[in-house]
Amino acid sequence: MLKKAFYFIILTVISYLIGSQLKSYLVKLSTPGDIVFLEDIYDFDELKYGQEASVYFKYKNVGSKEIEISEVLSTCGCTVPEWKETPLEPNEIDSLLVRYDTKLIGYFSKEITVSSNGTSDQDRVWITGTVLNPEDSIKN
Template sequence: MKKLILSLFASMLLTTALFAQAQTGSGTANPADAKVKFVKETIDFGKTELNKAVTIDFEFTNISKEPVLIETARASCGCTTPKWTLEPILPGKKGKVTASYSANGVGQQNKTIWVKFKGIDQDKELHLTGTVTAGSK
């Protein structure tokens, strides 16, 4: 009886894994991963002082055989402003998403930028982390 239950459980896990892989098409975590390769998807800006702006570039390469275009990028809060390469990025060429963060809160920070590529329904997530200190007085 235990073997039967274990076999059923293993079958359910395998079916779930195969279904999840089928949902993403090629088995990649995000369809954008088949078109672009980011140098880093999470960047830690380290420490900064309160009310000092931090600017980070998320650089990527077009690894597909066709041009890619960023339609839009949006941030998880109003304190982070994304800008991006506006023209189509040709195969093998580089593009970037620049995130400017206005450090207006003390403590550990974790901001998300969602990047929408043309022809891809799922946004690509980028993360900006770091610590904001009160600074010297």
């Protein structure tokens, strides 16, 4: 009788441990990936007309599944995004390159929309700045 009780207790403990491990594993499998940008706004401040203007926005997959960026759109053709079209593994960091055409004089604020299969299907980053008029620098 004591032997049966001992085996019952051992079997119960093993079942509990296997069950909790299985539950943890299933929760991990069901948690989607998610992108988090380390910075979401970049201010170029003042730029000279025709000067190269580009910035890298770093992002991280903070979920437990890989993420794929399917599309990156800007609000106009003056802002050009570039990104890798390969999956981003959990805890992996990558970056999105954004270039701005500085042949448009004046203040700008441009939104870049990042679409992915992550928890938030769209994320946004912004660039701002002012392109100086080349004639103003000649007068000074």
